[in-house]
Amino acid sequence: MSLVGTPQLAGDAAVAVSGLRVRIASREILKGVSAGFARGRVTAVIGPTGCGKTTLLRSLNRLNDQRPGMRVEGEILLEGQSVYHRGRDVRDLRRRIGMLFQRPNPFPQSIRENVALGARVHGLWRREEVDRRVEELLRRVGLWDAVHDRLGSSPFALSGGQQQLLCMARALAVDPQVLLLDEPTSALDPHSTARIEELIGSLRERITVVFVTHNLQQAARCADEVLFLLAGEVVEQASVADFFQRPADLRSRAYIEGKPV
Ligand SMILES: Nc1ncnc2c1ncn2[C@@H]1O[C@H](COP(=O)(O)OP(=O)(O)OP(=O)(O)O)[C@@H](O)[C@H]1O
Numbered sequence: 019m020s021l022v023g024t025p026q027l028a029g030d031a032a033v034a035v036s037g038l039r040v041r042i043a044s045r046e047i048l049k050g051v052s053a054g055f056a057r058g059r060v061t062a063v064i065g066p067t068g069c070g071k072t073t074l075l076r077s078l079n080r081l082n083d084q085r086p087g088m089r090v091e092g093e094i095l096l097e098g099q100s101v102y103h104r105g106r107d108v109r110d111l112r113r114r115i116g117m118l119f120q121r122p123n124p125f126p127q128s129i130r131e132n133v134a135l136g137a138r139v140h141g142l143w144r145r146e147e148v149d150r151r152v153e154e155l156l157r158r159v160g161l162w163d164a165v166h167d168r169l170g171s172s173p174f175a176l177s178g179g180q181q182q183l184l185c186m187a188r189a190l191a192v193d194p195q196v197l198l199l200d201e202p203t204s205a206l207d208p209h210s211t212a213r214i215e216e217l218i219g220s221l222r223e224r225i226t227v228v229f230v231t232h233n234l235q236q237a238a239r240c241a242d243e244v245l246f247l248l249a250g251e252v253v254e255q256a257s258v259a260d261f262f263q264r265p266a267d268l269r270s271r272a273y274i275e276g277k278p279v
């Protein structure tokens with residue numbers, strides 16, 4: 019590891035990761051990762067397949083807890099508080115740190131319920147405002163025109179791109195502080211991809227966004243920061259401009275140029 023987040027970045031971080039090690043059996047998947055995800059910034063996590071990007075994201079909101087045999091060590095702070103603190107309510111943590119996966123995974127309930135369920139479970143909306151909120155969110159993700167006349171129907175009749183936009187509406191419904199997006203557009207057509215990218219841009223004001231992508235152009239277009247991982251270690255965390263124009267590590271330069279790293 020040659021360079022990790024600058025002290026300035028770590029100080030501003032909504033999420034600060036320090037010395038994160040994730041092991042499964044005797045295999046170390048993350049080998050002491052330190053990084054900061056600043057408030058109101060978008061960070062693209064990049065790196066070759068198998069380098070630990072998904073494992074990093076899943077550690078942040080404790081989804082790795084559910085994986086048998088996986089051990090997580092190190093510190094992850096959300097707004098200065100450990101996410102692994104014994105008294106931490108994991109359901110509340112996952113409301114604060116929402117996640118969108120590579121493959122859309124709507125609930126087997128109606129389109130309306132997909133958007134409204136989380137807010138209901140967390141007691142965020144009054145009964146009389148549910149319809150208005152659902153409409154607002156579906157408009158925000160650009161899905162309202164396509165679904166307004168079938169809100170009571172199953173989401174599985176929607177296209178993959180539409181399902182992903184619905185999952186985005188569902189994630190936003192519970193008003194997260196941090197949104198984790200794991201290759202959110204890799205299964206989408208260019209139109210839905212553009213919609214998700216626009217949403218990422220519009221969220222940056224209020225939400226800390228961390229997204230994994232294999233598409234370096236997308237990282238350059240959508241992100242403020244880049245975190246480059248290689249074989250479970252941070253090679254470099256830098257602003258988009260520094261990373262792409264003045265990478266601090268030779269391995270970053272090789273990766274940007276599509277050479278073996
Ligand atoms: N539950 C698990 N059991 C065993 N090995 C695992 C498990 N989860 C992840 N790994 C291993 O950890 C390494 C990192 O996996 P991870 O899914 O985090 O990579 P990634 O960077 O997201 O890759 P990709 O770009 O292909 O999505 C891989 O070698 C993977 O095989």
Ligand SMILES: [Mg+2]
Pocket residue numbers: 071072073200
């Ligand atoms: Mg992955």
